[in-house]
Amino acid sequence: MASYNKVILLGNLTRDPELRYTPSQTAVVDFGLATNRRWRGQDGSEKNETCFVDCTMFGKRAEVVSRYFKKGTPIFIEGRLTYDSWTAQDGSKRSKLKVTVENFEFVGPGGQAGNGGPGRGGPADQTTPMDDDFGQAPFAGDEIPF
Numbered sequence: 425m426a427s428y429n430k431v432i433l434l435g436n437l438t439r440d441p442e443l444r445y446t447p448s449q450t451a452v453v454d455f456g457l458a459t460n461r462r463w464r465g466q467d468g469s470e471k472n473e474t475c476f477v478d479c480t481m482f483g484k485r486a487e488v489v490s491r492y493f494k495k496g497t498p499i500f501i502e503g504r505l506t507y508d509s510w511t512a513q514d515g516s517k518r519s520k521l522k523v524t525v526e527n528f529e530f531v532g533p534g535g536q537a538g539n540g541g542p543g544r545g546g547p548a549d550q551t552t553p554m555d556d557d558f559g560q561a562p563f564a565g566d567e568i569p570f
Contacts (some may be wrong), residue, residue: 429504431523434531435459437497438476443490453486455479455493457501457523479503481525489528500529 438456445451461473479501481530493499503526509519 431503431505432501433457433459433477433523434500435477435498437493437499440495441490441493443486447560450482451484451486451490453481453490455481455489457499465512467510476522478522479525480522481528485525485528492530498531500531501525 435457438458441455442452443451444452452563457477457479459475459477461475463471463473465471481503489499501523503523505521506524507519509517514519
């Protein structure tokens with residue numbers, strides 16, 4: 425049986441990213457993301473729905489998120505759903521789904537986060553799956569590809 429686990433979200437951070445390191449010095453960042461959905465009900469009234477998602481990211485990009493993002497900053501993420509389960513202090517079984525982020529994009533004026541952060545993934549302008557075979561974006565900013 426085939427399976428596919430891919431999540432793509434665009435939203436705003438609900439809290440400042442929390443950076444920590446594993447014993448092997450791998451960076452780990454946790455942050456919350458809110459996405460909004462707007463629609464018209466059958467009665468014609470406008471309805472809003474907000475979905476809050478916990479996210480975790482590892483590695484160098486986790487450090488970039490921690491450095492350049494803050495509460496309220498928009499972000500585009502790609503990742504996979506992860507199921508966490510644990511036993512609470514009262515002995516009850518608890519669980520939740522969260523997103524393990526594999527890639528992100530700055531979303532804002534000129535492809536930058538908030539107050540002048542660098543574009544596309546950090547200081548080194550890291551490549552993403554949408555980049556071409558040469559590791560560079562097909563076109564940048566206002567350039568027209570023809």
